[in-house]
Amino acid sequence: MPYEEWDAEVLRPLTGGRTIPPSNALGLLLHHPRLAKAFLTFSTQLLYRSTLPPKIRELAILRVAWRHQCRYEWAHHVLTAREVGVTEEELEGVRQGENTLVNRAVEQLSTDCFLSDEVYAELAKDLDAQQLMDLVFTVGTYALQAMAYNTFGVEPDAGMDDGGMGER
Numbered sequence: 001m002p003y004e005e006w007d008a009e010v011l012r013p014l015t016g017g018r019t020i021p022p023s024n025a026l027g028l029l030l031h032h033p034r035l036a037k038a039f040l041t042f043s044t045q046l047l048y049r050s051t052l053p054p055k056i057r058e059l060a061i062l063r064v065a066w067r068h069q070c071r072y073e074w075a076h077h078v079l080t081a082r083e084v085g086v087t088e089e090e091l092e093g094v095r096q097g098e099n100t101l102v103n104r105a106v107e108q109l110s111t112d113c114f115l116s117d118e119v120y121a122e123l124a125k126d127l128d129a130q131q132l133m134d135l136v137f138t139v140g141t142y143a144l145q146a147m148a149y150n151t152f153g154v155e156p157d158a159g160m161d162d163g164g165m166g167e168r
Contacts, residue, residue: 001027028148059086060105075161
């Protein structure tokens with residue numbers, strides 16, 4: 001949907017009334033205003049009010065994006081990841097699927113739709129019950145977004161680097 005036609009009321013859960021720049025993802029969502037408003041309320045909770053440490057949140061989102069080859073999500077969240085302290089080595093570990101705890105959790109949730117007792121116990125050493133819930137819901141939500149963005153051909157926004165993911 002063209003930026004000039006965006007409905008500020010639909011975007012209120014995300015923006016709080018602030019003006020935001022154009023975004024290909026929001027342009028897609030605004031084709032379905034009721035869905036957009038409901039989804040933005042939920043996804044804003046996960047992104048901006050999550051109990052997860054930001055670095056863990058971003059590493060999980062990036063692994064989901066990489067697994068699903070979602071150029072939009074990767075490009076958007078690689079910027080955020082760097083802002084919260086994710087190193088280039090950690091980004092490469094996400095790309096390579098290194099055997100980190102976060103990568104293993106994303107793989108299990110994406111493949112088996114649950115965490116093994118072993119991975120859950122390892123995560124629970126550092127994450128409380130709310131953080132574990134936020135992790136599971138974050139992985140599921142970003143997988144859903146990857147499906148939508150890939151299906152509807154949402155490309156990275158102008159000026160975004162897709163971090164080496166390349167064309168799908």
